[in-house]
Amino acid sequence: MFNAKEFVENSLKDIQKIAGDRKVISACSGGVDSTVATYLVHKAVGERLVAVFINDGLRREGEAEFVVQTLKKLNIKTKYIDAKTEFFAVFKGKTDAEEKRKAFRDKFYKTLGKAAKEEQIEFIVQGTIKADVIETVKGIKSQHNVLEQIGINPESYGYKILEPLQDLFKPEVRKVARELGLPKEISERMPFPGPALSLRVLGEVTPEKIAVVRKATEIVEEETKKLGTFQNFAVLHNDKATGIKKGERVYGNIITVRIVDSTDAVTAKARKVPYEILSRISERITEEIPSVVRCLYDITDKPPSTIEFE
């Protein structure tokens, strides 16, 4: 049986031993994994930790403000980096899922590495958990925070990696979050991928397409928050379809709604969501987002599907 209290105690000692009196940087996305990792290191090394929030332009509605506020409330020294323009630039012309992931990852580590250099920091904290390692090793996905497994030498970016959660699965990370007294919005936070909304725009990622999927995501989250599912989100297709808006034929966007139950993200079941909820989502999305004419609901389990589309 996993003992969160014991884990925290051992973890703090381990981190102190590794870091010594050196400075540590942690990119915190606001997800449970990276926030727990950040807070653990903060507790271990105090002011020698600098948390970084990289605004890549791919976050959900209000998310940047929420994360910065949360870190502030936790008294963690925080650096906000606005890198929206740079991130959109690397996506230009890229339509392949793996190419997009690579572009994101590279820009992410370059941005983080630059910040680390500016602050003369040697260690970078990563919220890697066990499922990330397993799936990356198995080739199911290339998780951006499992550098070694994908053949990247972290030191080439100019730093060493500290991964305090690498032996935990998601439910254990949540237990640690509760043990640490983190707010519910963090400890119970829905998983959200590192490359954020860029994985949920099929084809080329542009600011306009991110705005569409951001709004659709907000609607899906609002309408499904009572379901208690593992993950609820929206995906914007690159394909278009015919529809009718204001009595006129248009060729518009397609949004897929994905709602799954899972404990560890390794397998997942498409939730059998009541049709009243799906109809309301479909109505809101097609009414509130002018370019969208069609909503689909993903009915596939993992496997044979993955949770995300890319």
Place this chain on the structure above:
Amino acid sequence: MFNAKEFVENSLKDIQKIAGDRKVISACSGGVDSTVATYLVHKAVGERLVAVFINDGLRREGEAEFVVQTLKKLNIKTKYIDAKTEFFAVFKGKTDAEEKRKAFRDKFYKTLGKAAKEEQIEFIVQGTIKADVIETVKGIKSQHNVLEQIGINPESYGYKILEPLQDLFKPEVRKVARELGLPKEISERMPFPGPALSLRVLGEVTPEKIAVVRKATEIVEEETKKLGTFQNFAVLHNDKATGIKKGERVYGNIITVRIVDSTDAVTAKARKVPYEILSRISERITEEIPSVVRCLYDITDKPPSTIEFE
């Protein structure tokens, strides 16, 4: 109140008056509209009608054989044209929905016109119904069998048009089919678009993609035939998504399942199909079609969506 018997009597007289002792050709796809139109004209002019079945390579599993057999049983003189290669050639490089429709329509009328010329025929029968005319005039879609409304002069193809059903809506056409004693497979047949499976392959139409959507369509029709819905079908996306097959990460095809209730196709409701049925469809499609990793269910009504995707 519509009187099918009276309609048939008047229709036969009208057709005889228009055709005189000239020959007539009818392209029959096996749908209720074109089969009723073909059979009406056959009853009116007998052996002076030649029915044509154009195999464009875009028909559902077993459909070509079914239509030819049906016409044979009805004692209608029938000509079978294998135009599969020619149709796939015109789709090459075309990804825009309207361009694809135009390419289909043009190839269709050229093929029919050539057959008419060979047989020295002046009149072509069309199964146009009132909804086709209304939607084409409104610009909701460009129906391939409403030539005049889309600015095409039929005589430029070398013939005149005979449209015996142009004042009827779909339920009335079915009544006429029953009145004429046509088999149930025809009178109750699910609507199927003229350009067939080409509308259900987003992006470029190729023989390989048609094979995928044909198999998915067969599965959807088998699993939903007891629902009694207006239309049930599958659509193959051009977008791809990640999935897991035999434990390996793959980048595979996406199929959408569309099941709607409607009386006249002018408006439609997405059917709230029980999840047991949707799960079975998703499982069968992802198991029986190796390239497919994901199944979606269309939850949008018409409007704001259309029934078909293109």
